[in-house]
Amino acid sequence: MLTPSLFYLANLLFCLAYMVRDMAWLRAITILAATSTLPYFYFQSAPLYSAIGWQTAFIIINAINLTILLLQRRPVKLDEQEQWLQSTTLRLLKPRKMLRLLRLAKTHEIPAGEPLIHQGQKLNALLLLLSGKLSVQVEGQPRATLKPGDFVGEMSFISGQLTSADVVADEPARYLEWPADALDRLYARDSEIKDALQGALGMDMASKLARQAT
Numbered sequence: 218m219l220t221p222s223l224f225y226l227a228n229l230l231f232c233l234a235y236m237v238r239d240m241a242w243l244r245a246i247t248i249l250a251a252t253s254t255l256p257y258f259y260f261q262s263a264p265l266y267s268a269i270g271w272q273t274a275f276i277i278i279n280a281i282n283l284t285i286l287l288l289q290r291r292p293v294k295l296d297e298q299e300q301w302l303q304s305t306t307l308r309l310l311k312p313r314k315m316l317r318l319l320r321l322a323k324t325h326e327i328p329a330g331e332p333l334i335h336q337g338q339k340l341n342a343l344l345l346l347l348s349g350k351l352s353v354q355v356e357g358q359p360r361a362t363l364k365p366g367d368f369v370g371e372m373s374f375i376s377g378q379l380t381s382a383d384v385v386a387d388e389p390a391r392y393l394e395w396p397a398d399a400l401d402r403l404y405a406r407d408s409e410i411k412d413a414l415q416g417a418l419g420m421d422m423a424s425k426l427a428r429q430a431t
């Protein structure tokens with residue numbers, strides 16, 4: 218009597234699993250449901266080993282995927298600089314995605330007075346200023362000042378054209394540099410990062426326009 222009831226319960230659990238939208242819950246309930254079928258198959262007049270084998274395979278597959286999902290959902294630890302980026306320029310990216318993006322970047326430092334970008338060059342990179350101050354000049358005329366958290370070289374990165382201005386360090390500066398081809402490869406692999414980074418670039422340009430208007 219107990220085993221048919223367990224089998225009935227297992228099927229109800231399968232129904233519930235197919236109703237939930239969260240993948241971790243779906244897998245957890247499926248494991249429970251599949252486990253509940255095992256006594257029913259075992260305590261038949263002749264144990265149904267083939268059914269037991271298949272249910273065990275489903276349990277193992279779901280358990281492996283559930284473990285991977287839960288590991289991916291662990292909270293991530295961010296250092297001070299990462300926390301700052303997460304609350305400012307890269308806030309559209311989830312922390313784990315942001316770390317994935319940051320792993321592709323190299324950090325550079327330049328002294329005051331040093332040029333970072335020459336007008337008309339093929340930059341093939343996207344930069345993000347971490348500290349210091351940069352001035353943007355066209356034909357020697359000042360156009361804008363860039364502060365920590367601003368992207369640099371984003372115009373040529375987006376358009377694929379040559380750089381639109383000279384960019385010079387007003388004070389010692391530290392910045393991140395992503396090679397454009399590494400970002401292209403990441404874009405192809407992870408559309409969530411692509412959408413979030415494109416959103417961040419849009420917000421960056423909007424804030425530069427707003428600064429220019431004041």
Ligand SMILES: Nc1ncnc2c1ncn2[C@@H]1O[C@@H]2COP(=O)(O)O[C@H]2[C@H]1O
Binds near residue numbers: 353369373383
């Ligand atoms: N008017 C502006 N305001 C702010 N930043 C600018 C301006 N013009 C150019 N830049 C920056 O200077 C960079 C020069 O290279 P890019 O054209 O790739 O990207 C440009 C921007 O990052």
